[in-house]
Amino acid sequence: MTDPTDPRTDKTLAFPPALRVHGSRHAAFVPLVAAAEVPAGTMRRVTIGELDLLVARTPEGIVVVDDRCPHMSAPLSLGSLDGCVVACPLHEGRFDLCSGGTVQMPTTGGLDADGTYHPTWSPVGREPKVDPPGLKAEARRLTRVRRFRYYPVRVVDGTIEAALPTD
Ligand code: FES
Numbered sequence: 001m002t003d004p005t006d007p008r009t010d011k012t013l014a015f016p017p018a019l020r021v022h023g024s025r026h027a028a029f030v031p032l033v034a035a036a037e038v039p040a041g042t043m044r045r046v047t048i049g050e051l052d053l054l055v056a057r058t059p060e061g062i063v064v065v066d067d068r069c070p071h072m073s074a075p076l077s078l079g080s081l082d083g084c085v086v087a088c089p090l091h092e093g094r095f096d097l098c099s100g101g102t103v104q105m106p107t108t109g110g111l112d113a114d115g116t117y118h119p120t121w122s123p124v125g126r127e128p129k130v131d132p133p134g135l136k137a138e139a140r141r142l143t144r145v146r147r148f149r150y151y152p153v154r155v156v157d158g159t160i161e162a163a164l165p166t167d
Contacts, residue, residue: 010035010158013061015150019100023165024152031159032064038160043086045077048164053151055160058084060098064151064162070095070113071106071145092123093145100147111144 032046033055043056045067054067054076067077074090081087084098091106102112107129109120120140122129131137151162 010155010160011061012153012155013058013063013098013150015063015098015148016100019147019150021149021151021165024163027152027163027165029152029154029156029161030164031156031161033160035062035155035158035160038062041081043077043081045075051164053162054086055162056081056086056097058097060084062153062155062160063097064153064160065097065148069093070102070148071108071110072143095148097148100150102145102147105145108140108143110140111142113145113147115144117141 030048032053038044038055038057040057043054046053046055052067052075054065056063067075069076069088069090071088071091071093074088076086076088078089079087084096085094085103086097087094091108092104093106094104096103105112105118107121109118111117120129120131131140151164153160153162
């Protein structure tokens with residue numbers, strides 16, 4: 001349970017500067033949600049206009065990214081959070097919210113952030129998956145799993161705020 005008197009409680013994640021959301025450097029901070037509504041080890045979706053955001057409280061701090069899987073955009077808020085790692089509900093991809101990187105490639109395979117190809121795979125105990133040839137397989141093969149992009153975050157008077165680009 002979050003202790004609101006603990007000054008470390010509301011620390012924000014120091015994400016890699018190169019992974020900042022484009023256009024957010026001089027953007028205005030917008031209130032998202034009360035910090036108390038995102039206890040340690042949890043995450044939730046917050047929608048602002050057309051933006052669906054994932055607000056998570058990891059052991060390294062509070063983080064805000066798009067609520068879209070870096071693979072095929074499924075809402076990560078429907079997945080699960082284990083430490084810094086969020087698991088996508090769609091293709092078993094697992095992604096590190098603290099580093100921005102991929103921990104486990106999706107079952108569909110595809111390209112990692114560096115452009116290296118990874119084949120399809122099946123979870124332990126299931127039949128090996130055979131990807132039939134064709135346009136869909138080609139699309140899966142060429143889908144690149146990107147790194148997270150981060151919104152700058154701060155906590156003001158118990159409210160989590162993020163810098164959201166306005167144009
Ligand atoms: S959409 Fe998340 S792993 Fe595919």
